[in-house]
Amino acid sequence: MVAHVREGRYEGIVTRFPPEPNGYPHIGHAKSVCLNFGIAQEFGGRCHLRFDDTNPETEEMEYVEAIKDAIRWLGFDWGEHLYFASDYFERMYDCAEILIGKGLAYVDSSTEEEIREARGTVTEPGRPTAFRDRSVEENLDLFRRMRAGEFPDGAHVLRGKLDLASPNMLMRDPVFYRIRHAHHYRRGDAWCIYPLYDYAHCLEDAFEGVTHSLCTLEFDNNREIYDWILDNVGFEEPRTHQYEFNRLNLEYTVVSKRKLGPLVKAGHVAGWDDPRMSTLAGLRRRGVPPEAVRLFADMVGVAKTESWVDPGKLEFAIRDVLNRTAPRVMAVLHPLKVVITNLDDGDVEELDAPYWPHDVAREGSRKVPFGRELLIEREDFAEDPPKGFRRLIPGGEVRLRYGYVIRCDEVVKGPDGRVMELRCTYDPDTRSGSAGSGSGRKGIGTIHWVSAAHALTAEVRLYDRLFDTPNPEEVPEGGDLVDNLNPESLVVVRDARIEPSVASDAAGTRYQFERTGYFWRDPVDGVGDALVFNRIVTLKDTWSGRAVSGDTSDVSKASGEVAPVSIREASRKATEAPSQTPTGGPRVSEERAGKRRADPELGARMLRYVEELGLSPEDADILTGSRGFSDFFEAALAEHGDAQTIAAWVVNDVRGVLGRGSVDDLPFGGMELGKLARLVDDGTVSRRAAKDVLAEMAAEGGDPATVIARLGLEKVADTDVLAGVVDTVLAAWPEKVAEYRGGKVSLMGLFVGEVMKATRGAADPKAVRAVLAARLGADS
């Protein structure tokens, strides 16, 4: 795409996000949205929002609104470029008539079953149905009557007339239109024929002037039809082209409308916007800031390899954003009463507590009341502390965040032995920020707290991942997705206590509850007086992780639990399993062997290449894969004479420039290759530069000597000349030279490469290496 922009191939970049409005968008869609809108932004182009609503049976207005909401929430704007595929039905219809007129589409009156059956399988070609050879007139007539509503559902379809024997199943006369007397959510009953994806999508892109149509990997096979339709309808270059990227897979979650829906229906979650859902509505309700989703999309990137992303990455993105934007307040989830014995009932001090830690450059603070009765987190006290415990213990001290150091003098227990209350004394000289605040108490822990008399009671919903296996969709025989649900994905704490300041905060404020995580008020259940908080994400916790791995490893071993293996690694293990046993015989392609059996002459050449010419069986195999290829080799050999050299050129380099084409399409023949090889031998051109010459010949044709002259690639092997270039290069990379002399010999490639670049590939690399070695070895 960068290349397209540089070449000026398109006037401007146009992308599109093309959802079907048949469900709620999820985090996977967010990746696509960020990609499409992000590219448009980056290249100064535009991105369309287009609803791909060609299937009247599944689509609803509710979903188009949900999708628009989600995109706006993510922070993107389609401006005036809002489109609906259903608005293009008339134009699509016209295109179909063009195809019919060209004899490239026909009305098939077979049943669905018959068509499927006649399509063949991946190993057997398809065969025509009885209607494939209808006349243009008959097809046109039938198609018009299909539109007019003369036929019931399924009576006819319009199919492209492509190639029933294509190895690509999608090219075996795909269905373009089907009859559906269904009510469309936007077009009502205006149409009773509806186009299918492969037919419609490329046209939609083309109508809108899209330049880059980005879709997920599984549409790879569809690209062939995409191009076929556009070419045959008559769209000319520069037109839209399809490019594929990897869809987002997130471990421990499902990213699929099809799988998400049943969870909602069965009541395993509270709805499409349940905060545990991977829907954008769910993420949004949970409190995830949109900026974090965008950051996450950037972090995972795009590629063509199927990837499974660790949800820890999303969590990192969320924390990264919230750390900078969420004010700190204090809340106690599991309260334990602390009585400050050297304070009287009426003693209340308003302590100043900044909203931001020292490393977040923001201003602001609130008052937190401090009095005789406090509440601290139950787990911040331990009668029998583990090693390294830095919180309150009997007789020990701890600092109250923004307040004083207290000492635990007495532990009061109930009849059942449960700790009911801690009786402590505070040290008035240690108020946070005061002169004596740190005196002699380095290394002391700090805990959060609230004043019992002033704290507000709140419900806090602690969310965790919805599933407890990396790939929830992978279920054993007879199992169900539901079996993989994490039973602790939601823990509700009903009597948490929170400092009173939050009552007056703006709606939508995201907080950090110090030391416990990021939270915000649930936008549905937490409005008005109802204090209901959702945990957005925990804080990173290096302590409990350590404690857990230390304490419970034996337990998990005993219970037979196996550490979850990542999906990628599992597949790699499978790769390694079969031992690599190099077979004794030559490795030849079965396909080419077949061709040789069919053409005895090729078989004979194979034999001759190995026995007379002394080529390796592998090379001989490739060279005899077809008559054309073999002829090319022989023509080159006739010109040059050395079989090894020519074989290497043909096998490794000619095939490289060929791409998908055949040698017969090359604008030069074997003879020219032979000449080129001779020019390498006689020192006219370096082998390296000769590759560039070959590429040029493949692109423009021509005689090798002429191309060399035109490109100015005559070999430079003169030591003095090279020495000059070498010195220039070394002078430009002083620190690399030092590293090289320090032992990093892999840098030689860099130097050689730079010299080659400076001479545009004309230098003799062997000579360069020699000069370089001399220079770098000397004066060290």
Add this chain to the structure above:
RNA sequence: UGGCCCGUCGUCUAAUGGCAGGACACCGGUCUUUGGAACCGGCGGUGGUGGUUCGAAUCCACCCGGGCCAACCA
């Protein structure tokens, strides 16, 4: 089983045939009135075997592994 796509640190992702780099995770340290954040350091990778080349993650071959395709869904 035919065709197509894809294999780079545990994970995600870079590297016109020329320095295998970044991020997350993990481990260690510094700092710290959040066991947070920040900072510093460490661990760790080109699926395999051959070939071409001065030089291969990149080009060629074979093998291994993964994915997609036989809806009148998208």
